Amino acid sequence: MGEESLKRRKGREDRQSVQSHEPPTMNLQKQMGLMSGICMIVGTIIGSGIFISPKSVLANVEAVGPCLTIWAACGVLATLGALCFAELGTMITKSGGEYPYLMEAFGPIPAFLFSWTSLLVTKPSSFAIICLSFAEYASAPFYPGCDPPQAVIKCLAAAAIAVITIVNSLSVKLGSYLQNFLTAAKMIIVTVIIVSGIVLLAQGKTDNFKDSFKGSKISVSSLKIFINLHSYCLTALNWFTLSLNLPLSIIIGIPLVTVCYVLINISYFTVMTSTELLQSQAVAVTFGDRVLYPASWIVPLFVVFSTLGSANGTCFTSGRLVYVAGREGHVLKLLSYISVKHLTPAPAIIFYGTIAIIYIIPGDIDSLINYFSFAVWIFYGLTVLGLIVMRFTRKELKRPIRVPIIIPAIVTLVSVVLVLAPIISAPELPYLYCTLFILSGLVAYALFVHCKFSWAQKISKPITMHLQMLMEVVPEEDITE
Known part of the structure; x- marks a missing residue:
């Protein structure tokens, strides 16, 4: 009996040894804790806008009170x-924010239209504008008394995009540490x-807040300003699905940003x-x-x-x-591969950075962002409706x-109002351009996703194979030793 027991024990140990040496499955690295998540939100939303141009809000409402109210209302929403x-x-x-939510709620077509608009225009254009x-600001000290040359600005912006892209392609941890700093x-x-x-207010400097609502006006332009302000917060709401810490991060991070925005504006007006x-x-x-x-100088x-x-x-x-x-399968399959060495979606990040650099070439892309700004609200409202x-x-x-x-219901209703009100009150061609671009995604979906033409697959297969070897990336489901 002792001999049989020893054999059974030996067999269990052998099986455990085999299991322990099974090659691990390649998975996307998800090293993002609560504090890093909050830092990512605050760091993403608070860009240069609050430091440079809050005057655009004041210019449209013409009074301190409504200006602060709009900032606060944006934060509440x-x-x-x-x-x-x-x-x-x-x-x-x-992962992917609105994309999987729209896929689960409404199917592949709305999800594809969202990715079509986001991947090719709104996201890379936003990245390019931030780096510009x-x-x-980085080049201004070297050109006192005059504006820096556009060539210098564009080259520096392209360099910033390249560095940020490389950092995020190499490591989630490295990107998180950079964001934390x-x-x-x-x-x-x-x-x-x-x-x-606060110190100045405590000293009694409150003159600028007297009659703070006097002479104010609310118009369609005010709604546009509200849309632009709220887009900062929407930036941080499109991806928090990597761990259960991140929903808590947005619940903490966005109110924190709102409080900061309101208090900063109060300081300005002081x-x-x-x-x-x-x-x-x-x-x-x-x-x-x-x-x-x-x-x-700081x-x-x-x-x-x-x-x-x-x-x-x-x-x-x-x-x-x-x-x-x-x-x-809504874009080139290679973009879903992950790095063998770094466990990051390197091809996707490099693609995104490349498109952003392309958008730097035109002289002014702010107008392009305005053309598609209300598209963000369309998909945002559609996601919440989902x-x-x-x-x-x-x-x-399960709903933890x-x-x-x-x-x-409130968020969906507000989204509908903010999409339709400017169009009805002051129709402009950019809204038509945006609509046509979104609808053009239906053609792309029919050709490359629904029909899946064999000629497209024949062309993409060798390209994918060579790029896969060059970048050392594999599908997520593959295994490595």
Whole structure:
């Protein structure tokens, strides 16, 4: 009996030894904790806008009170949206943000149209604009008294895109560490501005807040400003599905950003009148000149850090969107492959960075972003509507976070209003261009996804094979020794 028992034990040990030496499955690296998630949100949303041009809000409402109200309302709506995305992120634990949510709720066509618009225009264009903003501030000290040459700005912006792309392709940890550092640097200048404003308010400098709603106006242009402001928060809501920590990150991070935005604006108005703020080319720099005196040089330096942090966060999140679209077969399959060495979606991130560099070549892409700004709201509202739909069609899905249905209903209704109101009140050709571009995605879907022409596969197969060997990437389901 002792001999048989020894044989059985030996057999179990052999089986365990074999199992322990089985090659691991290649999976996307998911090293993103709660603190890194919060830093990614804050670092992505707070870019250069709050430091450079809050005067655009004031210019459209013409009073301090409505200006602060719009910033706060934007934050409240973003927080409600964050709660909706927190439920979606814990219910459908896939990377890619709106893409998998739209796929589960409405099927492949709306999901493809979202990826079509996002991959080719909105995401890379946004990345390019952020890096161009960085380049302008980084090069300005070397050209005192004049604007830096456009060639210098574009080359510096392209270099920033290349560096950020390489960092995020090499390691999730490295990208997270970079984001944590840049966010810490960003929060230093945010804290300096907020504390300075509080001190000045405590000293009784409240003259600029008297009759704060006098002479205000709300119009269609105000709605457009609201849309543009809220787009900063939407940037951070399109990807938080990598771990259960990240829905908690958005619930903490977005209200934190909202409080920062409102307090920063209060600090600005404490130091400057409405007229002075409108005349300032860079509001934060003017604030620094008046409050920080000899240390005012830190403002442009930290604006550079802030912009880099926003660009890094944008690259990290949007690269995942490309990866998921490739995994679903809606773009070249190679874009869903992951690096054997680094376990990152390197092809997707490199693709995203390449498109962003291409968008730097035109002189002005702000107008291009405006053409497609309301498309972000279309898919945002459609995604939240999908949450309501799945309450009835996908009851079997587990929901670790479950928000009252009134919250997605409010967000969906506001999205519809913000999409339709500017079109009805002041119809413009950019809305038509955007609509036509979105609909052109139906043609691409029919040709390359639904029909899957054999000639397209014959062309893409050798390209994929050679690029796969060059970049050392494999499909996620493959294994390695």
